[in-house]
Amino acid sequence: MSRLQVVSGKGGTGKTTVAAALSLALATEGKRTLLVEVEGRQGIAQLFETEALPYAERKIAVAPGGGEVYALAIDAERALLDYLQMFYKLGSAGRALKKLGAIDFATTIAPGVRDVLLTGKACEAVRRRDKQGRYVYDHVVMDAPPTGRITRFLNVNDEVAGLAKIGPIHHQAQAVMRVLKSAETAVHLVTLLEEMPVQETADGIAELRAADLPTGAVIVNMVRPHVLDEEAVRSAGTAARRQEIARSLGGAGVSGAAELVGPLLEQAAEHAQRVELEREQRAALEALGLTAYELPLLSEGVDLAGLYQLATELRKLGVIGGADDWGTAR
Amino acid sequence: MTSSLTYGGTLQDTPLLEIDALLDDPGVRIVVCCGAGGVGKTTTAAALGVRAAERGRRAVVLTIDPARRLAQSMGIDLLDNTPRRVDGIEGTGELHAMMLDMKRTFDEIVEAHADPSRARAILDNPFYQSLSAGFAGTQEYMAMEKLGQLRARDEWDLIVVDTPPSRSALDFLDAPKRLGSFLDGKFIRLLMAPAKVGGRAGMKFLNVGMSMMTGTLGKLLGGQFLRDVQTFVAAMDTMFGGFRTRADATYRLLQAPGTAFLVVAAPERDALREAAYFVERLAAEEMPLAGLVLNRVHGSGAARLSAERALAAAENLHEDRIVDQETGKAADRGSAGTSPTPSAVEPDSDDAHEPQHEPASEPGSGRPSAPPTSQLTAGLLRLHAERMRVLSREQRTRDRFTALHPEVAVAEVAALPGDVHDLAGLRAIGERLANGGPQAGTGS
Numbered sequence: 001m002s003r004l005q006v007v008s009g010k011g012g013t014g015k016t017t018v019a020a021a022l023s024l025a026l027a028t029e030g031k032r033t034l035l036v037e038v039e040g041r042q043g044i045a046q047l048f049e050t051e052a053l054p055y056a057e058r059k060i061a062v063a064p065g066g067g068e069v070y071a072l073a074i075d076a077e078r079a080l081l082d083y084l085q086m087f088y089k090l091g092s093a094g095r096a097l098k099k100l101g102a103i104d105f106a107t108t109i110a111p112g113v114r115d116v117l118l119t120g121k122a123c124e125a126v127r128r129r130d131k132q133g134r135y136v137y138d139h140v141v142m143d144a145p146p147t148g149r150i151t152r153f154l155n156v157n158d159e160v161a162g163l164a165k166i167g168p169i170h171h172q173a174q175a176v177m178r179v180l181k182s183a184e185t186a187v188h189l190v191t192l193l194e195e196m197p198v199q200e201t202a203d204g205i206a207e208l209r210a211a212d213l214p215t216g217a218v219i220v221n222m223v224r225p226h227v228l229d230e231e232a233v234r235s236a237g238t239a240a241r242r243q244e245i246a247r248s249l250g251g252a253g254v255s256g257a258a259e260l261v262g263p264l265l266e267q268a269a270e271h272a273q274r275v276e277l278e279r280e281q282r283a284a285l286e287a288l289g290l291t292a293y294e295l296p297l298l299s300e301g302v303d304l305a306g307l308y309q310l311a312t313e314l315r316k317l318g319v320i321g322g323a324d325d326w327g328t329a330r
Numbered sequence: 331m332t333s334s335l336t337y338g339g340t341l342q343d344t345p346l347l348e349i350d351a352l353l354d355d356p357g358v359r360i361v362v363c364c365g366a367g368g369v370g371k372t373t374t375a376a377a378l379g380v381r382a383a384e385r386g387r388r389a390v391v392l393t394i395d396p397a398r399r400l401a402q403s404m405g406i407d408l409l410d411n412t413p414r415r416v417d418g419i420e421g422t423g424e425l426h427a428m429m430l431d432m433k434r435t436f437d438e439i440v441e442a443h444a445d446p447s448r449a450r451a452i453l454d455n456p457f458y459q460s461l462s463a464g465f466a467g468t469q470e471y472m473a474m475e476k477l478g479q480l481r482a483r484d485e486w487d488l489i490v491v492d493t494p495p496s497r498s499a500l501d502f503l504d505a506p507k508r509l510g511s512f513l514d515g516k517f518i519r520l521l522m523a524p525a526k527v528g529g530r531a532g533m534k535f536l537n538v539g540m541s542m543m544t545g546t547l548g549k550l551l552g553g554q555f556l557r558d559v560q561t562f563v564a565a566m567d568t569m570f571g572g573f574r575t576r577a578d579a580t581y582r583l584l585q586a587p588g589t590a591f592l593v594v595a596a597p598e599r600d601a602l603r604e605a606a607y608f609v610e611r612l613a614a615e616e617m618p619l620a621g622l623v624l625n626r627v628h629g630s631g632a633a634r635l636s637a638e639r640a641l642a643a644a645e646n647l648h649e650d651r652i653v654d655q656e657t658g659k660a661a662d663r664g665s666a667g668t669s670p671t672p673s674a675v676e677p678d679s680d681d682a683h684e685p686q687h688e689p690a691s692e693p694g695s696g697r698p699s700a701p702p703t704s705q706l707t708a709g710l711l712r713l714h715a716e717r718m719r720v721l722s723r724e725q726r727t728r729d730r731f732t733a734l735h736p737e738v739a740v741a742e743v744a745a746l747p748g749d750v751h752d753l754a755g756l757r758a759i760g761e762r763l764a765n766g767g768p769q770a771g772t773g774s
Contacts, residue, residue, distance in 0.1 A: 012368020263631025
């Protein structure tokens with residue numbers, strides 16, 4: 001089980017939700033996980049229904065069985081100032097740099113530096129040990145940039161090596177890459193059973209593999225239950241059958257059943273069409289050769305209770321126990 | 331929850347976004363589609379383009395990162411960074427479409443504004459290459475740059491723009507300014523000619539700060555990198571004023587009356603929260619908002635039947651079945667031979683609302699081609715209950731948005747069961763955009 005779990009996915013697939021549920025699942029039974037956010041969206045705070053996260057590691061949830069989830073919103077600018085302070089004892093000079101736009105330059109314009117700082121902070125948390133030499137966090141879960149940018153984001157070394165050929169940023173980038181390319185890291189992609197996200201997942205996996213980054217699992221989110229299949233819907237095509245359904249509805253206590261049969265069958269036909277499309281997408285995902293886990297759609301939307309429910313679901317699916325597909329166990 | 335609440339309750343008070351009126355208005359020259367990632371922005375932009383063209387306008391769609399099949403269907407999967415005419419448009423109008431190639435757009439600016447040898451020096455600079463090939467902010471900047479170019483060509487009477495899938499939907503408003511102010515700014519001047527600035531009177535502190543800063547940056551990034559940046563900056567020197575001017579011009583273009591912003595969202599909490607931010611931000615920037623496009627809205631023709639009643643009825647049917655079984659055949663209702671258990675209901679569909687005593691179905695055992703009516707009906711009812719729950723959740727998230735921004739006109743687009751990747755599909759979306767509402771004419 002890799003210690004750094006990177007969760008990416010196309011926009012709208014719920015990668016932040018999955019990352020949060022995973023951090024809860026990993027913390028269950030006395031473990032401690034750190035959930036990090038790198039895009040400054042405060043999605044984690046919203047999910048856990050707490051106030052905006054500062055640039056500090058805060059406990060935000062207690063997992064079943066006494067585990068703890070900490071969260072951190074990594075801010076590139078603050079990370080750089082910390083870094084300068086640590087290595088150069090800059091102090092107030094940092095503010096002068098900021099005033100001149102130098103910090104802004106380094107964190108938003110200078111290619112790759114931002115990503116070095118963000119991934120660097122996460123890797124530092126992965127490697128951090130307490131006085132007894134134990135890891136401070138059992139796992140670090142990263143709510144990472146979307147699939148389209150993930151490889152570029154994680155592959156900071158390539159970006160930076162071409163530019164900063166020497167100096168601490170260069171060394172930092174190399175140290176980060178050693179963690180990211182090792183079995184200590186697993187990159188998971190969240191998708192829906194829809195054509196575009198599945199296509200993007202396939203592209204993302206190919207890019208990760210080409211860059212030698214360790215792929216983890218595919219997590220299929222918001223899977224709807226299959227209530228009726230096409231066969232059943234087709235069988236309802238005849239007028240006689242429709243009448244039977246109307247009678248059956250009436251018998252079950254539904255008033256005005258006759259007018260409901262049409263709309264209900266229409267919904268069923270849409271459902272059956274979706275089931276069919278989902279079957280195709282599942283097949284496409286299988287072809288990727290990665291373990292896939294499916295999480296159910298919560299029809300009420302994801303609130304705090306829903307998050308715990310998804311965490312339980314992840315554990316049930318063996319995401320935590322079955323280490324093999326998730327990288328090498330520690 | 332009653333059906334009148336679950337369907338179209340508050341939306342009656344919300345102004346309706348008249349898409350056709352917007353597309354037909356000759357005064358509207360630019361439509362910008364913005365919103366969170368994954369809400370169907372690109373598809374919406376393409377559908378608007380198709381509809382505008384088929385209503386007689388000469389339209390061009392600028393997409394940023396379309397799905398491959400959508401791009402193929404419009405014939406813009408070739409990256410040549412210039413609009414191509416889309417075949418298959420009906421009527422007198424025309425549709426052109428293009429996909430943004432941001433590196434090429436950046437290169438073209440350099441080539442157009444620097445003499446050949448200087449342009450070469452810039453294009454070969456490693457810092458430039460990295461900056462232009464997809465650096466945070468560059469895509470947004472180039473999208474706006476391209477919009478300015480298309481507008482300046484004046485070949486189209488309507489430009490529909492998709493916005494980049496940014497970290498935050500607001501990035502595309504911020505990034506041009508940020509990049510512009512960097513390329514144009516104090517810091518870069520310092521990098522270029524520290525002595526010159528430092529020599530000025532009253533700049534002593536700045537002088538100290540600056541030399542320390544370049545020293546620090548040199549240490550941090552390596553001297554080579556800093557030299558690359560300095561070379562780049564020197565080569566770009568002649569273009570700096572241009573960048574700022576163009577960023578400002580595009581910004582003013584966005585504020586002009588001929589521009590209409592459409593905020594695109596799906597009826598989900600995160601997407602609508604981003605939409606609300608966006609609405610507020612546009613107002614603060616004095617940018618003209620036309621309204622909200624709400625994609626993937628679910629409706630039901632049977633909305634008068636609530637989720638609770640549908641589930642209760644489904645349970646009645648289930649109990650009937652058990653009674654049938656117990657009286658008709660052996661009590662061993664779990665066995666494959668006697669069980670009329672729902673072959674169509676898959677065993678893994680056990681959501682919390684199903685009765686606890688549901689017998690385990692055996693998927694392998696001789697699936698009949700037509701399930702018994704009571705099973706089919708129960709399935710229809712469960713499906714309906716699920717639909718109604720989705721409806722009420724969507725309604726709640728919409729209500730939250732409407733409460734914050736009651737003035738924003740809304741166009742709803744009914745959810746489609748599949749993906750869209752051809753003109754016919756885009757046309758259908760356009761139709762839904764214009765005629766609003768999930769399954770128009772149904773519901774209470």
